[in-house]
Amino acid sequence: MSEAFSKDNAIWEESVPGGGHCSFVMKRGTALRLTDVAGGANLCALFYNTDEKLERYNMPDTLKAQHTAHLTQGFVLYSDMGRVLASIVADSVGWHDTISGMSNAVSVERKYGKVDYQQARNAMHRNARDSMLIELGKWGMGKRDIVPNVNFFSKVAADEAGGLHFQPGHSQAGDFVELRFEMNVLVVLSASQHPLDPNPDYVPKPVLLQAWRCGAPDAHDLCRNFRPENVRGFHNTELLFR
């Protein structure tokens, strides 16, 4: 059974300021808690198999394998190779978006105006797509590696006619979601406002990252048994580590 977060198994923690971006590797058997410190955060995220970066998070495969259009506890993040990159082992939020993409230079300037470094120093306006490109560049990757992302802490639901609805105030201060990594995963993050967030002010919120050693999941694991598809997804994943 994989272990919950405690002071004894913690590896590191870091606070990503609002608008900040970062990338790092999480090894199989480690976990990451993402905490919305102030309320109203959005964390744009992409995931890659760090040993073979052509293998990456696949939104359609994640959704159709688990018959869902949103993410919460129990669901896993599938790669395009039928393997599980990470499992959502705990979640106080209840809905994370993966269908609405990320902000870009045009959308941020249109919504909040252009505020550059010369004017505002590190309070400059950043956008998610350029932040992801900067982080991907650190690993020799680029535009071709950008695929539909996860927006942790954000809810976008569709009505019967397919109309999209962003829910303001969805995530509260202290809300968190925990990811257990089932492979060695390159994690790329941007703490940027959701592109459908109607707030007219540029106020991206910070996110606290806390990593720990949790161990691999056993046969009774919640995410493994959440759906029959996931049993096969974990089987495919574990073949990599035999």
Add this chain to the structure above:
Amino acid sequence: MAIVESKLKSEQACYEHVLPAGESWLHEVKRGQVFRILDLEGNQAVDTLFYNARDPQERYSAVDTIREQGNLYLAAGSRLLSSEGNVLMTIVADTCGRHDTLGGACAAESNSVRYAIDKKYMHSCRDSFLYALGHCGCGPENIPMDKRDLTANVNFFMNVPVTPAGELTFADGISAPGKYVEMRAEMDVMVLISNCPQLNNPCNAYNPTPVQLLIWDAAA
């Protein structure tokens, strides 16, 4: 679910091709040309990707397309946006009513997860996409393309309803023999199609069938 019929006559098309199920097709549609996909026998999913023909790093973005139109489903009037926020194609006619862009393409590996481990050896859209890319030199410099260039695609004629509670299902198709979707290229666009061979769910009514592809010049 606006139904918009086309005024174009098939005998005036400058290009016509019947694509059997399980085959791929990679073809440039020039700016201003109109491209039609005709569901000959009904309920046939047509997995489709679009690239800027001059720079294939700019490609169709499903999430930007649905976010900017505020709706999950593609229909007449939908503008298919690129990863750079430009319009690749505008859907100008559609007699089906709606098309999916969340369901992605079937692949050997995802079939093993979704249905059974041994389904890995069945033919899939991603194999068709990779076959086409493996045999092409793409773009002005004959740039090789590969799996890095495959992203979330459009599934024309496929019905993947999402509920307000956030569930997703593969439902019986709403297409029928003779239904079509037509789009105008807003830049020179490379179109990559896999005529879906999936036999494990109702997306092709368990009977994958051919589709007809037609192109008209801008003046037509």
